[in-house]
Amino acid sequence: MRSIEYTIHDENGIHARPAGIIVSTAKKYNSVITIQIPESGKSADAKKLFSVMGMGVTGGDTLLITADGEDEAEALLKLETEMRSAGL
Numbered sequence: 001m002r003s004i005e006y007t008i009h010d011e012n013g014i015h016a017r018p019a020g021i022i023v024s025t026a027k028k029y030n031s032v033i034t035i036q037i038p039e040s041g042k043s044a045d046a047k048k049l050f051s052v053m054g055m056g057v058t059g060g061d062t063l064l065i066t067a068d069g070e071d072e073a074e075a076l077l078k079l080e081t082e083m084r085s086a087g088l
Contacts, residue, residue, distance in 0.1 A: 003066040004076050010088050011059035018086050019052040025082045031069025033079070038064050046079070 008014065014022070026033045026046035033046035037055060039062070044051035046065070057063065067075045 001066060001068040002072045002076055003064055004080060005062055005064055006080060006083060006088075007062045008057055008059055008088050013058035013061065014052060014055070014088065016053065018083070018088050019049055021082055021086050022046055022052055022079065023049045025079050026075070028078070029067070029069070029071045029075035031067040031072045031075045033065065033067045033075055036064045036066070037061055 010018070022035070023046065034043055035046050035052060035055065036043040037057065042055045044055050046052060065076060065079060067073075067079075069075075
């Protein structure tokens with residue numbers, strides 16, 4: 001199991017478009033990928049759109065993204081890259 005921390009820089013947080021990017025990226029991997037806001041205890045399956053959107057992630061939130069599986073390192077690297085590219 002591996003994890004990364006990622007701080008959301010977009011003041012709008014994670015809404016439909018960035019949530020879609022996260023979910024579509026996560027679905028490409030076999031690993032179980034979870035997103036958590038440690039401060040609030042909220043967590044979501046990164047492969048489920050409404051779960052990710054329902055977290056209510058806002059700008060400035062720091063996320064703990066965890067991947068567990070055979071392609072965990074690649075999955076986390078790609079998720080981080082896609083989130084940065086999306087301006088999150």
